[in-house]
Amino acid sequence: MSFSLIPDYSFRSICEVTPEFLLSRGVALLLLDLDNTIAPYGTVVPPEDIAAWAKNMKRNGIELFIITNNRGSNRVESLASAFKMNYIMKAHKPFVSGISRALEQLGKKPGETALAGDQVYTDILAANCAGLLSIIVEPIKIRNPMLNLRYWLEAPFRAMCPNKL
Numbered sequence: 001m002s003f004s005l006i007p008d009y010s011f012r013s014i015c016e017v018t019p020e021f022l023l024s025r026g027v028a029l030l031l032l033d034l035d036n037t038i039a040p041y042g043t044v045v046p047p048e049d050i051a052a053w054a055k056n057m058k059r060n061g062i063e064l065f066i067i068t069n070n071r072g073s074n075r076v077e078s079l080a081s082a083f084k085m086n087y088i089m090k091a092h093k094p095f096v097s098g099i100s101r102a103l104e105q106l107g108k109k110p111g112e113t114a115l116a117g118d119q120v121y122t123d124i125l126a127a128n129c130a131g132l133l134s135i136i137v138e139p140i141k142i143r144n145p146m147l148n149l150r151y152w153l154e155a156p157f158r159a160m161c162p163n164k165l
């Protein structure tokens with residue numbers, strides 16, 4: 001558990017995170033950020049490659065669960081149901097309250113849980129504070145200038161990641 005903005009691992013895309021990688025690190029539960037991690041902003045249909053990736057993860061014994069700061073929206077429900085994943089909205093990342101709720105709900109401990117997301121200041125900080133394995137991925141799509149700015153501000157912490165896979 002640490003107040004750190006540095007991800008434990010960095011991947012180009014969520015699809016490059018394999019069951020073997022997680023299982024070899026004792027991870028049985030992967031919490032997933034939604035926007036720009038497993039679906040682009042605004043879409044209601046899962047990208048095909050990520051849907052296939054999720055299926056393979058579950059087939060290999062990794063439990064998947066969406067943890068998003070999105071506030072009550074039908075879009076989250078549609079996406080989660082299409083992905084066949086349960087979810088928590090209003091997770092308030094970088095605070096750990098949403099993560100704690102998810103772990104309690106699923107009966108899992110921080111040591112057997114990872115969180116993957118595209119944002120350092122929310123996803124990675126929350127994962128590190130909660131004592132989870134933290135995984136940063138590149139955002140699926142950067143469309144608006146504010147996201148570009150945010151991505152630029154996060155760059156030093158992405159660069160400091162000790163394990164770029």
Ligand SMILES: [Mg+2]
Nearest residue numbers: 033035036118
């Ligand atoms: Mg995101």
